[in-house]
Amino acid sequence: xxxxxxxxxxxxxxxxxxxxxxxxxxxxxxxxxxxxxxxxxxxxxxxxxxxxxxxxxxxxxxxxxxxxxxxxxxxxxxxxxxxxxxxxxxxx
Amino acid sequence: xxxxxxxxxxxxxxxxxxxxxxxxxxxxxxxxxxxxxxxxxxxxxxxxxxxxxxxxxxxxxxxxxxxxxxxxxxxxxxxxxxxxxxxxxxxxxxxxxxxxxxxxxxxxxxxxxxxxxxxxxxxxxxxxxxxxxxxxxxxxxxxxxxxxxxxxxxxxxxxxxxxxxxxxxxxxxxxxxxxxxxxxxxxxxxxxxxxxxxxxxxxxxxxxxxxxxxxxxxxxxxxxxxxxxxxxxxxxxxxxxxxxx
Ligand SMILES: Cc1cc2nc3c(=O)[nH]c(=O)nc-3n(C[C@H](O)[C@H](O)[C@H](O)COP(=O)(O)OP(=O)(O)OC[C@H]3O[C@@H](n4cnc5c(N)ncnc54)[C@H](O)[C@@H]3O)c2cc1C
Ligand SMILES: [Zn+2]
Numbered sequence: 354x355x356x357x358x359x360x361x362x363x364x365x366x367x368x369x370x371x372x373x374x375x376x377x378x379x380x381x382x383x384x385x386x387x388x389x390x391x392x393x394x395x396x397x398x399x400x401x402x403x404x405x406x407x408x409x410x411x412x413x414x415x416x417x418x419x420x421x422x423x424x425x426x427x428x429x430x431x432x433x434x435x436x437x438x439x440x441x442x443x444x445x
Numbered sequence: 446x447x448x449x450x451x452x453x454x455x456x457x458x459x460x461x462x463x464x465x466x467x468x469x470x471x472x473x474x475x476x477x478x479x480x481x482x483x484x485x486x487x488x489x490x491x492x493x494x495x496x497x498x499x500x501x502x503x504x505x506x507x508x509x510x511x512x513x514x515x516x517x518x519x520x521x522x523x524x525x526x527x528x529x530x531x532x533x534x535x536x537x538x539x540x541x542x543x544x545x546x547x548x549x550x551x552x553x554x555x556x557x558x559x560x561x562x563x564x565x566x567x568x569x570x571x572x573x574x575x576x577x578x579x580x581x582x583x584x585x586x587x588x589x590x591x592x593x594x595x596x597x598x599x600x601x602x603x604x605x606x607x608x609x610x611x612x613x614x615x616x617x618x619x620x621x622x623x624x625x626x627x628x629x630x631x632x633x634x635x636x637x638x639x640x641x642x643x644x645x646x647x648x649x650x651x652x653x654x655x656x657x658x659x660x661x662x663x664x665x666x667x668x669x670x671x672x673x674x675x676x677x678x679x680x681x682x683x684x685x686x687x688x689x690x
Contacts, residue, residue, distance in 0.1 A: 362660040362687040368501055370545040371450065371487035378449040380547030398548040399682065406487065406499045 366397040368405030369423055376430035379445045387439040390418030397421075452489060452540040453477065457533050458512060463600050467518040467566065468530045469505060474541055479508045482573040483550040483655065483683075486513070486543030490525065500525045503570035503657075503683075504544065507577040513541070516600060518566040549655065549683045553581035557651050561589040562641070562666050564658025567685060568593075568600050571657055575605075579612050586614040590644050592636045592662065595624040618644050638669040648674030653681070660684040 370382040382398040393415035400411040400420060408424035413436075422433040434440065459471040484504050491497040506514040519530040533539065551559065551574040561571040568591050578587055593599050599619060609617035620640070625633050646652050654675065656666045663684045671677055 363684070364660070364686050365663075365682060365684045367485070367546055367549050367683045370485075370547070371501065371542050374545055375450045375542060380545070382546055383548035396548050398546075405501070 361403065364402045364405045364409070366400040366402055366411055368402055369397070369409060369411065372405075372407055372423060372425050372430065373432075376425075379442070381442060383443065385441040386420055386437050388413040388415060388418055388420055389436045389438045390420075391416040392438075450542050450545070452542050455513075455539050455541045457535050457537050457539070460533075460535070463516055464518075464598055466530070466598070467516055467600055469514055469516045470529060470533065471512055471514050472539070472541065473512050475511060477511050477513060478544070479510075480504050480513070480544035481546075481550040481552065482507055482577040483570045483681075484544040484546040485570065485683075486515070486541045486545060488515070488525070488529070489540040489542070490528070491540070498524060499542075501545070503573070505569050505572055507573055507580055516566070516569045516572075518600075549657075549681050551577070551653075551655065553577050553583040555653060556585055557653050558585060558646055559587045560645050560652050560654040561587065562636075562654065562656045562658075563589065563591045564662030564666070565593060565598070565685075566600070567656075567658025567662070567683070569657075570683065571655060572601055572605075574655070575608060575612075575615065578615065579608060584614060586616075588616045588618070588644065588646075590618045590620065590636070590641070592620050592622060592658070594622050596621065596626045636666065638672060641666065641669050642673050645670070645673070645675075648676075651679075653679055655681050655683075657683040658685060660686055 373381050384397045387394050401414055402409045402411045411421040413420050418436055420436040424431045453474050455472040455474040458473045461469040463469055485501050487499050487501050489499040502515040505516045517526050517529045520526045563571050605617050620636055621633050622635055656663050663682050667680055667682050
C-alpha cells in the first residue's frame with residue numbers, strides 16, 4: 354500500500370499476529386524483542402512491518418534494522434530472527 | 446489464546462450502512478471462541494479459480510457469542526474493501542482467522558483513565574472499547590478524540606453522540622480535517638500537538654492510550670504524545686496502512 358505521496362505505508366506488528374498465532378497457538382504481538390542493531394526493547398506489535406497477512410518483514414522502530422522475517426509457505430511457517438538479540442514471551 | 450488459530454467459515458448475516466463509504470458487516474461464525482475489545486481478525490476470500498487474498502479488520506463490537514461485527518471502509522480501487530462493502534451478499538461465505546492481538550487490547554476492568562485517539566476507520570477497534578465500557582457499566586474515565594475528514598465520514602455518529610451524552614465519564618471529541626459542520630468553532634485541519642495536549646489528560650496523570658488509524662496519523666499522534674511527556678510504554682498503537690484517513 355502507498356500513502357498519498359506514493360510512498361509505501363508500512364503496517365505494524367499487530368498485522369503479523371494472525372499468521373504467527375495460527376502456527377504458534379499463542380499471541381505473540383505482546384512479546385518483547387531486543388534489537389541487535391541498537392539494543393532497543395519493543396513489543397512485536399510496535400515493529401515497523403512491510404507485508405503482513407501471510408508474511409512480512411519487521412524492522413526496529415528505533416534504527417530500522419531488520420529484526421524479524423515471517424513467511425507462510427503452504428503448510429509451513431518460516432521465521433527468521435536474525436536481527437533480534439532476545440525474544441521474551443509471557444506464559445499464556 | 447486457546448491453541449492455534451484455524452480459518453473459520455463465516456457467513457454474512459446482516460449489512461448496516463454506516464456512511465456512504467463504509468458498512469458494518471455482521472457475520473455468523475459457528476464456534477467463534479470470543480474476543481476482547483481491540484482485537485482484529487484476518488479475513489480470507491477465495492475465488493472459484495482458487496486465488497485467495499486476505500486482509501485484517503478490527504472487531505467493532507464486544508464479544509456477543511457466535512456473531513461478530515466488522516466495519517469496513519471502502520478504499521477506491523482496493524481489491525478487498527469495495528467487495529466487502531458493496532458486493533458480499535447475505536449468506537455468502539468468507540473465512541475468518543482470529544481473534545488476533547494481545548497487546549492492542551482493552552479491558553473494562555482496567556482502573557486507569559483511557560485516552561483513545563482515532564483517525565478515520567481507526568475508530569473501529571476503539572468503538573469496541575467504548576461499547577464494552579458501556580456494557581460493563583465501567584466507571585473509569587474514557588476520552589475519544591476522533592479525527593475525520595467531514596461530518597459525512599463519521600462512523601457510528603448517532604451512537605457516539607448518544608454515548609457521549611449518556612455514559613458517565615465518557616467524552617467524545619470529533620475533529621474535522623476537511624469540512625466541519627456549520628457552527629463548529631474549530632477551524633478545519635489536522636489534529637495539532639497543542640490540541641492533543643488540551644484534549645488529553647495532563648501527562649502527569651496515569652493514562653493508558655490507544656491510537657489507531659492510517660500509519661501517518663498514528664506515527665504523528667504517538668510522536669506528539671511522547672513530546673507532550675506521555676510515557677511511551679503507556680501508548681498502544683495500531684496502524685492500518687495508507688487506508689482510512
Ligand atoms: C490490524 C488491522 C486492522 C484493520 N482494521 C480495519 C477496519 O476495521 N476497517 C477498515 O476499513 N480497514 C481496516 N484495516 C485496513 C484493511 O486491512 C485494508 O488494508 C483495507 O481495507 C484496504 O484493502 P483493499 O484490499 O481494499 O485495498 P488494497 O487493494 O490493499 O489497496 C488498493 C490501493 O489503494 C491504495 N490506498 C490504500 N488506502 C488508500 C487511501 N486512503 N487513499 C488512496 N489510496 C489508498 C493502496 O496503496 C493500493 O495501491 C485494518 C488493517 C490492519 C493491519
Ligand atoms: Zn534498533
